[in-house]
Every structure is written in structure tokens, then in C-alpha cells.
Amino acid sequence: MPMSDRPRLVFTDVDQTLITCKSLFEFLDYYAAGRYGAEGARRAAAVREDLCARTAAGLPREEANRVYYRAWRREPVAAVEEWARRWFAERSADKGFYVRRVAEELRAHRSQGASIALVSGSFRPLLEPLAEAVGAAHVLCARLDRCGRVYTGALVGAPVIGDEKRRLVRELLARYAHIDPADCYGYGDDASDLPMLGEVGHAVRVGALAGG
Template identity: 55%
Template structure:
């Protein structure tokens, strides 16, 4: 869920050579019954794990693929109309742009978008990608928490080996999308709720032992839900965030 429609922020120049791209992994969200994560690590996606706003970029890409130059113009009009709206409302309106789109077409388009964009320099933020790989190597299970377009989130999660994707679902009517979300957008308190729900499914895991990464003040409810929180700056620098004891001790 939320697709991040906040205005673009200036970033420092990215390395000319991107980090090696993650190899495709098994689909996220599926763990064998006997498996139990030792620790959970939560990652925001846009401008935290990757160096762009995936939702708006996918919208332009998809509309251009389907409708050509007129589609690109229409996408820019839609995105412009979202500027200045509260982020949760902007996220809901963003998804309404896909009303009537066949769900299978959206999923295929998201995979194609990922294949194209992930080859570009700076698609992944090297410091965050390295942290994700380190956590996985240490036995942690990764959850991506985002309001981006759900098929886009699924494509990124599969590539980096995330076991869980946390966000709103897309409502369908038969084979087509209605443009509405099932559940609140994964923004602000919505992210905290999703994190707490996953933690509640794993009562043996202490939230104080878990990690979370975000880039925006609206990520703080999620960051304050775990014992180890990291804010990612536009240049990829990681800064520790002091957790809220009440959240990590019993807020789930």
C-alpha cells in the first residue's frame, strides 16, 4: 500500500556503478509451516531500499506502454492532481487510476517495470541493500512495508528475498481492478498497524530484537515499533533512531 506521492527530494549523486542486483528468490510471504523467523526486519521501499518513488514511476511507465504519449501526459496530470493532498488520501486516489485494469495485466506490467528499472544505476540504495543482505545472512526474515502499487511491491520483494509484503490489497471485480484498496494505506499509523499484526503472529519474537528502516517522518510509527530503528538520508546515510520503549515493550 501507500504509494509515496510526496514531492521529490534532492539527492546526492549516486555511484556510477550500481551494486550487484539481487537474484530472484522465491515468492514472498510463503514460509513452510516448520519455519519460524528468528527475527523480523522491516524495510520501507521508496527512497529507503530503492532510490526512487516506485508508484509514480510505474504509473507513467504503464500508461505510456498502453497509451503512448497521451498516456504519459495523462499520468502526469493525475500525479499533479495529487500534489498537496494528505498522503493517505493521495495514495487512495493514486490507485483509482488503475480502475478497470485487468489484474493479470497489472502484474505483468509490474514485473516488466522492475526488470527495466532495476538495471539502472542507483536503483537500489547500496547501504540499505547491504543491510538487508546482512540481516538475511544472520537469519532474519525481511518484511517490505510500503504503500506502493502492490504488484510493484511484490516484484521487488521477490527479487530481494523478502518473506513478507505488508500493505493494502487491491480490490477486484472479477478479473479487473476496481481502483479501490482493501484496508488502509501503509502510511504513518497504517505501517505501525501492519508491523504490529505481523509481530503478533510471531509471539516468540521480541520486538526489541527487531529492526526497521525508513526515510520519512511518516515512517516513525513503524520505526518506533522495534528496538533497532534506522533513518535513511537522501544520500543513503543511515542514522539510528531512538525507539519508544512503550511501543517495543507492548504496543503490538
């Protein structure tokens, strides 16, 4: 069977791989300023500055993800979902939003029958509009804990970075026993994506494509 006719999965990181920005920070700024005005913008900037300082001091990225999500404590899930769709609609209209070559390659994979999986440390409200736009069938991402209708600021399970990305990729591959991982593709831009990329036969480092 020709390679293009074989069933396969295509895994892609999101920030600075499929899209050119760091969506978690951009969305936090957008949401905080939009809902809470100048005070919200100040709080979002403080979160960013604190994380930058901690990361520079050696805080692992997994822990940095946990710190980031604490900013969403007590935020209503419905409001976050609404504002995430609003952010995506506005931001994705920008010509430079997508990493063009990666988006084109994903379209080509889909036209050949492949299923796309987004694999990201981001969370579902921010990723679902993107998944719909690119036709991704799967979203493997951070899960935020809830208490009723609001977020608690805690993660359920591990941050989706490094080895956790690999675990989620393996888990999805196990659900498709008829698909050979050697026929699958992976796209990532960072060293933390290497564990995920190591699970597929065709790994693409796309840092050089950002902005292309």
C-alpha cells in the same frame, strides 16, 4: 544467546529507503505510456499534476494515496502484473536503483537468519518482484479492490502509511511470539515511517543514505 543468533524480523519501507525512486509514479508513467501511448502518457502526467496540486493545498498523504489508486480503475490485473515485472526488470538493472547501504544491510540480516518484511504504501504487483530480488519473506502493502479481472480503483482497508504501517508491523510481530521486538530492525526515510519504527528496538532513518 548472541544478538546475531536471535530470531528477528527486519521491516523496511521501500521508496527512497530501499530503492532510490518513487516507484508508484514511475510505474504509472511506464505503464500508461507503454499500453496506451501518448494519450496514456498525458493521463499519467495529469494524475501526477493533480496530486501535486492537492498535496500542496494540504491533502493528507493517506488521502493522496487513495486518489492515486483511482488511476488504476478498470485496468486488468494481469496486465498490471505483467507490466510491473517488466518495469522492475528494466529499472532494477540501473546501478543507482537500490539504496546501496540499505540493500547491503538487508543482505547481512538475511545471512544471519532474519526474515525481511517490505512495508509500503505501494501495491503487490509492484512489490512482489522486489521482494523476490531481496529475499523478503513478507509484503505488507496496500490492497486494491477488484471486480472480476480488473481493479475498481478503490483500496481495501486503510492506505499503508503512518499508523497503518504500525498496525501491520504489530500484526506480523504477533504471529511470531518467539521473536522479541527489541531485537528487530526497521528502516524508513520519512516522518510517516516513525510509527512503524517505534515498534522495533533498532530503528534506522535512512534519508541520508539515499543515493549512497
